Amino acid sequence: MAEDVVVQDQDNSGTPDRETPRVEESPQILEDRGRSLYLAKWSTRFWAWAIDFCMVILFLNIIRGIFAPVWDIPFYIDYSHWEPFEFGFQTIFFFAYWTIMEGFQGRGQSIGKMVMNLKVVSRDGTKISYGAAAIESVGKALILPIDCLVGWLAMPGTKLRMFNRLSNTIVIKTDYKEPDGILYIKDKE
Secondary structure, eight states, X not given: OOEEEEEEOSSSSSSOOEEEEEEOOOHHHHHHHOOOOOBOOHHHHHHHHHHHHHHHHHHHHHHHHHHTTTOOOOOTTOGGXXXXXXXXXXXXXXXXXXXXXXXXXXXXXXXXXXXXXXXEEETTSOOOOHHHHHHHHHHHHHOHHHHHHHHHHHXXXXXXXXXXXXXXXXXXXXXXXXXXXXXXXXXXO
């Protein structure tokens, strides 16, 4: 390690008060400070999306059953009876679901991501904001096939969708483990 001496003048009188050593950090120390983020596989991300899709469709069908006498909302997968208003309502509901779930307190997890141990974070691994969650959710709610194709073809090997890139987010694997300083002891059954 290199060591230089820096002279500080604390009272601005022109005379140095003390000498303070300055230590330059080696690249090895900087590398050790980083942490590893494991990008999620496409297949795991698909299953998290499928779980979310089923959960939202189930909820929307419950709402459909409640409002059936007053408002005829077609099933999301019933393509022959799609109307622009109903389709738009359901798409906005999907967008709101992902934005709220992934943006809430920066947790970055919808129900599907919780089940599959995934999380959306910013590129440096920090929590995301509602704004980033909203941008990232646009692709999933509105144009998922195009969003994925652009990611696969234009950014191969990065495991990013187009709207991940636009929102500066990544999807990582998480582990369900004990917090630091806590050890779970399991009884034999």
